[in-house]
Amino acid sequence: MSAPTHTDRRLSVAIVGLGSIGGVAAGCLAVATRYHVIACTRRPVERLTLEQPDGTVALPLRAVTDPAQLEEPADWVLLCTKTYQTDSAAPWLARLCAPSTRIAVLQNGIGHVERIAPFAGGATVLPAIVYYNGERLAPDRVRLRQGSDRDIAVPDDDCGRAFAELFAGTPLRVALSDDFAALAWRKLLINAVANPITALTLQRQAVLRRPDVRELCLKILDEAVAVARAEGVRLTDDEPARALATLFTFSGELGTSMYFDRLAGRRLEVEALTGAIVAAGERHGIATPLNRALLTLLRVINDAAVA
Numbered sequence: 001m002s003a004p005t006h007t008d009r010r011l012s013v014a015i016v017g018l019g020s021i022g023g024v025a026a027g028c029l030a031v032a033t034r035y036h037v038i039a040c041t042r043r044p045v046e047r048l049t050l051e052q053p054d055g056t057v058a059l060p061l062r063a064v065t066d067p068a069q070l071e072e073p074a075d076w077v078l079l080c081t082k083t084y085q086t087d088s089a090a091p092w093l094a095r096l097c098a099p100s101t102r103i104a105v106l107q108n109g110i111g112h113v114e115r116i117a118p119f120a121g122g123a124t125v126l127p128a129i130v131y132y133n134g135e136r137l138a139p140d141r142v143r144l145r146q147g148s149d150r151d152i153a154v155p156d157d158d159c160g161r162a163f164a165e166l167f168a169g170t171p172l173r174v175a176l177s178d179d180f181a182a183l184a185w186r187k188l189l190i191n192a193v194a195n196p197i198t199a200l201t202l203q204r205q206a207v208l209r210r211p212d213v214r215e216l217c218l219k220i221l222d223e224a225v226a227v228a229r230a231e232g233v234r235l236t237d238d239e240p241a242r243a244l245a246t247l248f249t250f251s252g253e254l255g256t257s258m259y260f261d262r263l264a265g266r267r268l269e270v271e272a273l274t275g276a277i278v279a280a281g282e283r284h285g286i287a288t289p290l291n292r293a294l295l296t297l298l299r300v301i302n303d304a305a306v307a
């Protein structure tokens, strides 16, 4: 990154992956104007238009397409690729990370720290749960929708508090959690039924309201909760019903990312969701036959995906 001068002590924030989530985060930080924001992208981008509840704003953006263009480590890195693209982001992280760097991982699933630590170069890894809806409308245009009372949740520790400070005064509301593992698993429960079922049936979320599908979802979630508890996560018996109740507050007309990815022939984020449940079950000797069946079918679809 270009070296800040002695009179310019702005924090540097690198966004790796300028897609739906990274584009919104980059736009919100750029609006704040108090950071050196740099986007690490695979294609050149010169500006970013952010559509947000308060209006649409067009922002100049510095983007680099080659890690060799980065001159020094960043204060913050926001890793915003899909989970299966993490390996391909390694050259960015190698240039951006020093022990003083903090990496916030804005990706679905669990195990963020374990996934990123091998690439982190001694930097501090902060797991994050994303609740906002981001949509990339074009390579240089993103839309923010806010359907929850928070947009991102992070652990309530020093790094999490610094992250919340980073976004203070921006449109993105960061919540601090003293039980981040439970939050991450609750989000995983929702994703672990909504995504596979809509992708496999090629139907939007209304399909979840069918009594037979609802029954299946509860059984899939019972398996996941048993695994989460074996991991030491504090989830209660009614978590499956609560997860479905949350899902039923959403319009049945909504799709899911996996549904849209399948329609577009893109690769599905299978391993970070259903795969994580099955893998954790294996670690603890807990059978997860329904999740395993979903995983097999989703892997078949993934093997045929074009992108």
Ligand SMILES: NC(=O)c1ccc[n+]([C@@H]2O[C@H](COP(=O)([O-])OP(=O)(O)OC[C@H]3O[C@@H](n4cnc5c(N)ncnc54)[C@H](OP(=O)(O)O)[C@@H]3O)[C@@H](O)[C@H]2O)c1
Residues within 6 Å of the ligand: 016, 017, 018, 019, 020, 021, 022, 040, 041, 042, 043, 080, 081, 082, 083, 085, 088, 089, 090, 092, 106, 107, 108, 130, 131, 132, 133, 134, 135, 136, 257, 269
């Ligand atoms: N979208 C949402 O509303 C939402 C909500 C909650 C959680 N999430 C989670 O957030 C994460 C990100 O999802 P997303 O929807 O933002 O995905 P996305 O729109 O596909 O964005 C991913 C971005 O990463 C870029 N990328 C991939 N590999 C790269 C590399 N090696 N170097 C530079 N850029 C790279 C992609 O570039 P190209 O454009 O070149 O492909 C793309 O712009 C996922 O784990 C997802 O499950 C998303």
